[in-house]
Amino acid sequence: MSKNQDILNEEKMHLADATRVKYFDIVIDHGQGAIITDANGRDYIDLLASASATNTGHSHPKIVAAITAQAKKLIQYTPAYFANTTTAALAKRLTELAPGNFDKQVAFGNSGSDANDAMIKFARGFTGRQYIVSFTGAYHGSTYGALSISGVSLNMARHIGPLLPGIVKVPFPDQTQRLLGESDDDFSERLFKQFKLPFETYLPADEVALVIIEPIQGDGGIIKAPQKYMSLVYEFTRENGIVFAVDEVNQGLGRTGKMWSIDHFGIAPDMMSIGKSIASGLPLSAVIGRTEIMSSLSAPANVYTTAGNPVTAAAALATLDVIAEEHLVARSEKLGLLAQEFFEQAAKRYTFIGDVRLYGLNGGIDIIDSSGMPDNVATTKLIYRIFELGAIMISLRGNTLRFQPPLVITEKQLTHAFNIMEQAFSELAHGQLTLPETDNHIGW
Structure with missing residues (x-):
């Protein structure tokens, strides 16, 4: 029996089922760049980037060095009571990085979930209103507020x-739901x-405090809202005094070929949430x-003991440096075009590939049956x-391939990944693939 399986069998006795969406029997031991290595010592090309939480790749030397240096200096003193030099520097940098030519402030948290909870709090506090409008297909997190505004899984x-x-x-x-011949504007x-x-x-x-949207839905299938729709919703919020907020947790920090997914629309949101890759996964x-x-709110309305922890803040500052110095936003756009070409050409060869959506190194590729319906089994x-x-x-959604490699992936690694996918596509087309024994546990 493999070391992977030994660890999984042991862990199963102690880990709650609700804490993991099951996919493959793998135990990750270490990673470097776009490569991860399991407990058996086998390497894999990472096309998931830890759910878009490691846009800068695994164990980037500059980020590791920043974490190490900060840990030697100060691991934690709660920002809930006192400032620290590292987190203070990050707060300033984030306000300068967010879109919008207006004064901004930052509130730190520990996860994208609590950031979205916080936006509910601040919007209600600012407007004095109670209602929150969100969207079907959204994934905003697993704390009660974020979970309540999500709509991706029963x-x-x-x-x-x-x-x-x-x-x-x-x-x-969802533009995949357009009527036959329906234009983007009509849709x-x-x-x-x-x-x-x-x-x-x-x-x-x-009486509505907040409209919150993912400009490009992540777990909903990597689906971009049309420009006109976003403009109409944004103008509606302006006319009615409603806070307009965007969730950039999954799609921010270069993932879409722009720094923020909202940058595709030329709109500056009133609030935005970020997480995942901001500290390269910390x-x-x-x-x-x-x-x-x-x-509009006073402490302790949104206070957490470890939010803005100095080690995570150091990682974030280094992450932002790497994104800038290695031009990862432009790299995402450039390599995303290569990926788009690969998947669009594959769609011409294989009838089971339906809609192909690529925005930077960030794609949703629908797999369909002969009648055009979603094919979860395939x-x-x-x-x-x-x-x-x-x-x-x-x-994602049962029938969508999720393509989100680290933005540092090399062209050679990307080509190798394309070759792997091409082989799998060909084998499926020739009826050579079978379901794994654990297929009933795989996916959302």
Whole structure:
């Protein structure tokens, strides 16, 4: 029996099922750049980047050095009571990095989930209103507030209600759901009518505190909202005094070929949440927002003992340095075009590849059956075979391949990954793939 399996068998007795979405029987031991190595010593090309939490790759030397130096200097003294030099520097840098030509402040957290919780708090505190509008297909996190505004899995609501009150969900403008021949503008107008329906029937706009959206949904399938739709929603919030917030936890920090996914739309949000890759995977998040909104609450309304921990702040400062110095935003855009070409060409050869969506090194590739319907079984066969061949890729929504490699991946590694995927595609087309024994446990 492999060392991987020995560890998994032991862990299974102690780890709660609710804490892991199961995919492959692998135990990761270490990583470098875009390569991870399991407990058996086998290397894999990482096409997931720890759920887009390691955009700078694994164990980047500059980030490791920053973490080490800070740990020798000060590991922790809670920013909830006293400032420290490292976290103070990060706060200033983040306000300068966020879009919008207005004064901003930062609130730190430990995860994207609590950052999205914080945006609910600040929006309610600033407006004095109660209602929150979010979107179907959203994934905002697993704390109660973030979970309540999410809409990507029934297991995020099953057996754990009641959830946070005052939440209204509207349909996300999933462009894969356009009618035949429907233009982006017509689709935007139709979905905006659905957005307005609650406001016209039961939801007073002057009682809505917040509209929160992922400009490009992550776990919902890597789906970008149309420009016109985003503009219509944004203008609606301006007309009605509603805080407009974006979740950049998954899609920020260069993932989409721009620093922030909202940069694709030319809109400066009132608030934004960041996490995951901000500290290259260490537990750090932040809300960056207009000063008048962020100053609407007083401590301890959003205080955490370890939020803004100096080691995580040092990692974040080094991460931002690496993104700038290695031009990772531009690199994401450039390599993303190579990936788009690969998947679009594959879609011409294989009928089971449906919609292909690439925004930087960030893609959702739908796998469909002969009638054009989602094919979850084929998708599971593909990701499992890709794993066997030496790359880590998972699925979203059951039938969407999730392509999110570290932004530092080399062109040689990317080409190797394409070759692996091409082999898996070919084998599926020839009926050579079978489901793994654990297929009923794989995916969301």
